Amino acid sequence: MPVRFQKYVQCQVDADEIAKVTKIADCLLDYLNQPDVQQAIALANQPGQSSSGVQNVFTEFAMALGFQSEAKGLFVNSFTTGLRPDYYLNIGEKTGILLEVERGKTTINNMDLLDFWKCHICESASYLFLLVPQELRQSSSASVRKEFANVERRLSPFFQPENYTNVLGLFLYGY
Numbered sequence: 357m358p359v360r361f362q363k364y365v366q367c368q369v370d371a372d373e374i375a376k377v378t379k380i381a382d383c384l385l386d387y388l389n390q391p392d393v394q395q396a397i398a399l400a401n402q403p404g405q406s407s408s409g410v411q412n413v414f415t416e417f418a419m420a421l422g423f424q425s426e427a428k429g430l431f432v433n434s435f436t437t438g439l440r441p442d443y444y445l446n447i448g449e450k451t452g453i454l455l456e457v458e459r460g461k462t463t464i465n466n467m468d469l470l471d472f473w474k475c476h477i478c479e480s481a482s483y484l485f486l487l488v489p490q491e492l493r494q495s496s497s498a499s500v501r502k503e504f505a506n507v508e509r510r511l512s513p514f515f516q517p518e519n520y521t522n523v524l525g526l527f528l529y530g531y
Contacts, residue, residue: 357398359388360490360504360530364515369524376447377483380421381527384485387417388529397531403495407459410487410531411442418443423455430480439474444481451524454478455485458503462488468507472514475523482524486511490530504530 363381365374387393393413400409415425427444431437443455456471468488475484492501511526513519 357394357490359385359394360528361385362508362512362528362530364512364526364528366515366520366524367517373448373451374525377453377525377527380445380447380453381485383421384414384418385529387414388487388531401459401489401492401531403493403498405459407442407457410459411457418455421445423453430478431474433479434477436477439478441471441474441478441481446480447483450480451482452480453483453485454481455487457487459489460492460494462492462503463501463506463510468510472511472521472523472526476521482522483527484523484525485527485529487529487531504528 396413397410400413423443423445425443426440428440430441430444431439441454442457444452446452454475458467458471461467468486471486472484475481486507488503488507490504492503508528514521514523515526
């Protein structure tokens with residue numbers, strides 16, 4: 357199943373900066389849609405598995421793009437100094453991209469909102485790449501949760517001008 361993708365960007369974002377971020381986002385999307393990667397992600401997104409299995413599928417590629425795994429020190433001026441993103445990429449003097457991967461706790465434990473909040477308070481990042489399951493089944497007998505659609509519904513309002521935050525862009529991937 358191809359990766360679903362949705363991009364949300366505030367209207368006042370610098371054109372050169374968003375072009376740079378979009379190019380990276382498109383590279384990641386192209387990689388995630390390769391047939392062998394699709395197959396590996398499908399195996400990692402089984403009941404009882406953690407998000408680290410999904411991360412392992414593309415870690416090497418993310419590193420090749422320049423992302424650092426669990427970058428430390430991004431929240432030193434925050435009241436929660438121990439926070440770390442799954443991945444971070446510096447894209448300029450004052451900004452970067454947080455890349456977060458969720459699976460089982462995406463909306464059940466509000467991890468999508470936590471990831472958005474982390475980007476909001478991070479002085480070194482203005483963009484969030486968020487990977488979530490299109491569909492999530494916690495056990496073989498459990499009902500299917502439409503996580504991509506749920507996250508999209510929950511986070512898209514932050515990109516209406518009256519709700520703007522420090523997150524200038526959200527790139528949502530549904531694996």
